[in-house]
Amino acid sequence: EAGVTQSPTHLIKTRGQQATLRCSPISGHTSVYWYQQALGLGLQFLLWYDEGEERNRGNFPPRFSGRQFPNYSSELNVNALELEDSALYLCASSLYLRAGNQPQHFGDGTRLSIL
Amino acid sequence: AQSVTQLGSHVSVSEGALVLLRCNYSSSVPPYLFWYVQYPNQGLQLLLKYTSAATLVKGINGFEAEFKKSETSFHLTKPSAHMSDAAEYFCAVSYSGSQGNLIFGKGTKLSVKP
Numbered sequence: 001e002a003g004v005t006q007s008p009t010h011l012i013k014t015r016g017q018q019a020t021l022r023c024s025p026i027s028g029h030t031s032v033y034w035y036q037q038a039l040g041l042g043l044q045f046l047l048w049y050d051e052g053e054e055r056n057r058g059n060f061p062p063r064f065s066g067r068q069f070p071n072y073s074s075e076l077n078v079n080a081l082e083l084e085d086s087a088l089y090l091c092a093s094s095l096y097l098r099a100g101n102q103p104q105h106f107g108d109g110t111r112l113s114i115l
Numbered sequence: 116a117q118s119v120t121q122l123g124s125h126v127s128v129s130e131g132a133l134v135l136l137r138c139n140y141s142s143s144v145p146p147y148l149f150w151y152v153q154y155p156n157q158g159l160q161l162l163l164k165y166t167s168a169a170t171l172v173k174g175i176n177g178f179e180a181e182f183k184k185s186e187t188s189f190h191l192t193k194p195s196a197h198m199s200d201a202a203e204y205f206c207a208v209s210y211s212g213s214q215g216n217l218i219f220g221k222g223t224k225l226s227v228k229p
Binding site: 004006031033042043045048050055056058090092101103104105106107108109 | 164
């Protein structure tokens, strides 16, 4: 069974640019989550999508946005990039999380570096 | 607010020694609990999960964890450390009716000395 796949592996941008990160979930999983892992800040929840809708978002500004496609893949868009956006962005997927007991399975992440 | 505390940002053990990584959660509502491992330049891999069945949970790579409600703990153990266990370990919780996000501890980096 293929795991969660993310692309690109690395992304280098400059301040003010826009970045798009992509994620394909495990087959059969309808929920996709995005997390930011920045140095010294731990794992911070960004967004949760299920069945094409945004279900919840973490404490991040609106320039962090995304969407989920009919095939359940997802993309994360970050506009007006700032230096502090440099981080590892992790995507995870699960079966629908209504009960909270479905484990999330993670991809290897996209390393975003802002110059 | 719900939170997860991992005692010790860095733990060092000798190869063959017991591994004990501590995790405590703060909540009056029983959570679902997970341990993940992260190797350098990789994502998180699920080690094990507690979802209100048996309180002693066995996971992959010889790890296990015990849910103790009275202590609000979910410590991770392995009887004998191997060099390949060197990695960062994260404890995480979620709740029934969850808003989707896992709440993670800050992680514990495990070093294994030969």
